[in-house]
Amino acid sequence: MTQTTVSYTAKRTLSAFQTSKCLSVDNINPSVREAxxxxxxxxxxxxxxxxxxxxxxDKSLPFESVIFANIGNPQQLDQKPITFFRQVLSLVxxxxxxxxxxxxxxxxGYKQDxxxxxxxxxxxxxxxxxxxxxQGAPGIRNSVAKFIENRDGFPxxxxxxxxxAGASSGVSTLLSVICNNESAGVxxxxxxxxxxxxxxxxxxxxxxxxxxxxEKAWGTDVTAILKSIEEAKAAAINVRAVVVIxxxxxxxxxxxxxDIKKVLDVxxxxxxxxIADEVYQTNVFKGEFVSFKKRLRQLQKEEPGKYDDVELxxxxxxxKGMVGECGHRGGYFExxxxxxxxxxxxxxxxxxxxCPPVVAQCLLECMVNPPVQGEPSYELYQKEYSGIAEGLHxxxxxxxxxxxxxxxVEVQEPQGAMYLFPNINLPAKAIEAAKAENRAADEFYCxxxxxxxxxxxxxxxxxxxxxxxxHFRTTxxxxxxxxxxxxxxxxxxxxxxYR
Amino acid sequence: MTQTTVSYTAKRTLSAFQTSKCLSVDNINPSVREAxxxxxxxxxxxxxxxxxxxxxxDKSLPFESVIFANIGNPQQLDQKPITFFRQVLSLVxxxxxxxxxxxxxxxxGYKQDxxxxxxxxxxxxxxxxxxxxxQGAPGIRNSVAKFIENRDGFPxxxxxxxxxAGASSGVSTLLSVICNNESAGVxxxxxxxxxxxxxxxxxxxxxxxxxxxxEKAWGTDVTAILKSIEEAKAAAINVRAVVVIxxxxxxxxxxxxxDIKKVLDVxxxxxxxxIADEVYQTNVFKGEFVSFKKRLRQLQKEEPGKYDDVELxxxxxxxKGMVGECGHRGGYFExxxxxxxxxxxxxxxxxxxxCPPVVAQCLLECMVNPPVQGEPSYELYQKEYSGIAEGLHxxxxxxxxxxxxxxxVEVQEPQGAMYLFPNINLPAKAIEAAKAENRAADEFYCxxxxxxxxxxxxxxxxxxxxxxxxHFRTTxxxxxxxxxxxxxxxxxxxxxxYR
Numbered sequence: 001m002t003q004t005t006v007s008y009t010a011k012r013t014l015s016a017f018q019t020s021k022c023l024s025v026d027n028i029n030p031s032v033r034e035a036x037x038x039x040x041x042x043x044x045x046x047x048x049x050x051x052x053x054x055x056x057x058d059k060s061l062p063f064e065s066v067i068f069a070n071i072g073n074p075q076q077l078d079q080k081p082i083t084f085f086r087q088v089l090s091l092v093x094x095x096x097x098x099x100x101x102x103x104x105x106x107x108x109g110y111k112q113d114x115x116x117x118x119x120x121x122x123x124x125x126x127x128x129x130x131x132x133x134x135q136g137a138p139g140i141r142n143s144v145a146k147f148i149e150n151r152d153g154f155p156x157x158x159x160x161x162x163x164x165a166g167a168s169s170g171v172s173t174l175l176s177v178i179c180n181n182e183s184a185g186v187x188x189x190x191x192x193x194x195x196x197x198x199x200x201x202x203x204x205x206x207x208x209x210x211x212x213x214x215e216k217a218w219g220t221d222v223t224a225i226l227k228s229i230e231e232a233k234a235a236a237i238n239v240r241a242v243v244v245i246x247x248x249x250x251x252x253x254x255x256x257x258x259d260i261k262k263v264l265d266v267x268x269x270x271x272x273x274x275i276a277d278e279v280y281q282t283n284v285f286k287g288e289f290v291s292f293k294k295r296l297r298q299l300q301k302e303e304p305g306k307y308d309d310v311e312l313x314x315x316x317x318x319x320k321g322m323v324g325e326c327g328h329r330g331g332y333f334e335x336x337x338x339x340x341x342x343x344x345x346x347x348x349x350x351x352x353x354x355c356p357p358v359v360a361q362c363l364l365e366c367m368v369n370p371p372v373q374g375e376p377s378y379e380l381y382q383k384e385y386s387g388i389a390e391g392l393h394x395x396x397x398x399x400x401x402x403x404x405x406x407x408x409v410e411v412q413e414p415q416g417a418m419y420l421f422p423n424i425n426l427p428a429k430a431i432e433a434a435k436a437e438n439r440a441a442d443e444f445y446c447x448x449x450x451x452x453x454x455x456x457x458x459x460x461x462x463x464x465x466x467x468x469x470x471h472f473r474t475t476x477x478x479x480x481x482x483x484x485x486x487x488x489x490x491x492x493x494x495x496x497x498y499r
Numbered sequence: 500m501t502q503t504t505v506s507y508t509a510k511r512t513l514s515a516f517q518t519s520k521c522l523s524v525d526n527i528n529p530s531v532r533e534a535x536x537x538x539x540x541x542x543x544x545x546x547x548x549x550x551x552x553x554x555x556x557d558k559s560l561p562f563e564s565v566i567f568a569n570i571g572n573p574q575q576l577d578q579k580p581i582t583f584f585r586q587v588l589s590l591v592x593x594x595x596x597x598x599x600x601x602x603x604x605x606x607x608g609y610k611q612d613x614x615x616x617x618x619x620x621x622x623x624x625x626x627x628x629x630x631x632x633x634q635g636a637p638g639i640r641n642s643v644a645k646f647i648e649n650r651d652g653f654p655x656x657x658x659x660x661x662x663x664a665g666a667s668s669g670v671s672t673l674l675s676v677i678c679n680n681e682s683a684g685v686x687x688x689x690x691x692x693x694x695x696x697x698x699x700x701x702x703x704x705x706x707x708x709x710x711x712x713x714e715k716a717w718g719t720d721v722t723a724i725l726k727s728i729e730e731a732k733a734a735a736i737n738v739r740a741v742v743v744i745x746x747x748x749x750x751x752x753x754x755x756x757x758d759i760k761k762v763l764d765v766x767x768x769x770x771x772x773x774i775a776d777e778v779y780q781t782n783v784f785k786g787e788f789v790s791f792k793k794r795l796r797q798l799q800k801e802e803p804g805k806y807d808d809v810e811l812x813x814x815x816x817x818x819k820g821m822v823g824e825c826g827h828r829g830g831y832f833e834x835x836x837x838x839x840x841x842x843x844x845x846x847x848x849x850x851x852x853x854c855p856p857v858v859a860q861c862l863l864e865c866m867v868n869p870p871v872q873g874e875p876s877y878e879l880y881q882k883e884y885s886g887i888a889e890g891l892h893x894x895x896x897x898x899x900x901x902x903x904x905x906x907x908v909e910v911q912e913p914q915g916a917m918y919l920f921p922n923i924n925l926p927a928k929a930i931e932a933a934k935a936e937n938r939a940a941d942e943f944y945c946x947x948x949x950x951x952x953x954x955x956x957x958x959x960x961x962x963x964x965x966x967x968x969x970h971f972r973t974t975x976x977x978x979x980x981x982x983x984x985x986x987x988x989x990x991x992x993x994x995x996x997y998r
Contacts, residue, residue, distance in 0.1 A: 028676050076629040180529065327631060
């Protein structure tokens, strides 16, 4: 900056004051303006308004409750938190309870392992009100490393773990580091969880979509990935990473060990960072979850050299699974094969935000290190955990059965995650009516569904879908079957109206 | 993207596999690489290593404990959490306690207002494990609005409040929206809390520094702001916002109503968004805290029209004050005078991250709505609160007195916040020795201090300082006086060595 010495006050008089705002929607950061995030968009806002009106006693609506099937938020609906987790958290929040002999009484319901866990966690973090290490408290990272080792049968290093405020903040950190300029591209499955496209928009980086195969139960086809890479290269996009969501959101699809190998092959060949979003790893109904880390370590053993330089990051969360503790904002990512100097930069980046919520770190520790057989809290934990798992599966199937009965609706058998993503074939007149309102047809349908039934789902266009197809995403978290019937009845009326 | 149909598999053989990593420190996002954040930088990492070595029984170090005076983290040091807050949180974490008659017994220590508060909060958030509204639970925003109204004597609208995961995440959100391209500039006081420069680096926007007046107790001189604006304009920087940290970090300075008016005058005239970082608003020893919002509303009444278009955002936090709940990651910002369409964009941006930690939202509610006279928990709350306030003031004065005794050290009388920022005049030989190690002289000094005493402070260069001056920032949170004496003795030896 050049040095200037002007008398500023002399130049200024009251009349010189402009009265105009600095910020308008036209001059804010265009990357923010362009970002889209339908999960909490117009429909969700409208659903919240309906909920408020019903709460305030409004009787003019054609439904008596709003069903938030737009977001995987189990405890907003029916799901009760797991007792062991919350008992431990109540003690780390108020350690004075540990000095109170009443708490140790049987009548109080706090078993010895609850008390010991709280003591261990407090020894690790000192106070949940203190900033921890920016990567997360070292003792808690040790537990996460052990969990990964037990899951995969391969070692994990606590130094490579970064605890986060939910997977979303981890994705943002990682994409911030990876996207180095406007031509940087990241392969994203379509349909996808819109966090990815939104974050790439914010970073002004390129989303390189690859289509999942709906007709093969939303499988990941490596040919589609290769085709997208080729097209991106032709468009001068520097593809740097591939996102895989496994089990899938919104599709629920679960990848086989062989599919994972194919993705890792491409990553090795094309020098791509693999971003494995594995937050639904315990939400699997069909087959078995295989982690990218495990598969990579197997391949590194089987074919020495070939996979040495693969860079993989795996994300996990306390928000999903049978835990469902979304509001606590916790999770972690593990870096595999990253250059230590890059890892240092990631550390610096997360240190600017100081640390992830410490209570959520404690909850993460409980999730990865739950009571085991023989421990006092095991029986109740196991009962609660399997109750939630069974409930989810039951609801998924009942929703699946309902969709199968609906005209023009095709839906894949539920395999995992918390969602179904049915394909809807709407009559031409409905599509015209949507056009007349300047809306995507699936958005038009979902809005009509909300207005008629109070059921809030997310249009497929919010996740991306193959051209000329229409979908919506619904969670299968809401209790009861009444709301499913509301959808069935609405759909039939909608089809009749626009036939 | 153009459509290409090539048989990809055919082209590929094993030998075609490159084994090279995608990411190196040279090809990651340069904005991440350029960002600096000294508070958790090299010195902090080294201090943590020393702590670990001492923990492991290492007797070779010349000190017996590490003092983390580098970061405002009260509960890592001496400060106990406020009982009322944590009792409430233990109940919202484990609502089953509310059904337990034992909890209501006097011997348990949970008074009626604790129980009622937990019930109210749970009615607001349903479960702390559920995502809340992305701006924060409406009921909690109502409480924050009431707090602001009581503080300022002017209305506050819950719709204009955004609860955050600490002030850091709020700053990141706001700067992301404001900085619209590479020529966007933000006025930042020097010295400053390095979150601002780091976030601007990440956004590839321009930091426009303005110097605080050390000789006037680190006052904010509007002439310096105007001069910086003029220089920035000459350099084709589009100045969009001005950051004011009040009370100051690292300086502790507290702005008068008149100084605030001057900043608002400039903002009105130049159409600048005012970012008022008011996280230390209760940490004031001298004078009285005046919020930017209050001053703006007063001026809008006094001179109708002139300040109508001022856009102000005020940030607050649960991490500082007498609360000191850093690890919970909570806070809020209030938007004043923002265009509703811009506000919508801010909502969309925060919705991508889903919601701030819900337990932290509950804690924020307790902070802004603490027990009042006549309520059962009031007496203990008041005693704990004033005990912390007095302790901070006492320590600040004792550190101030110690610095005054030290050769070549000048320090301003403590006015607020949690820091002192002494000016150190080092001998020429010390400056040469630093150069020989390729280090800034203040960094050299702080590293020597850490190595000799275990006391970790942050060099002034981490915050910015006037050319040819040297400083360091220390918190006055650590208990006892031993560590202060360690600094005094080290300083004397350092001066003698390099005299």
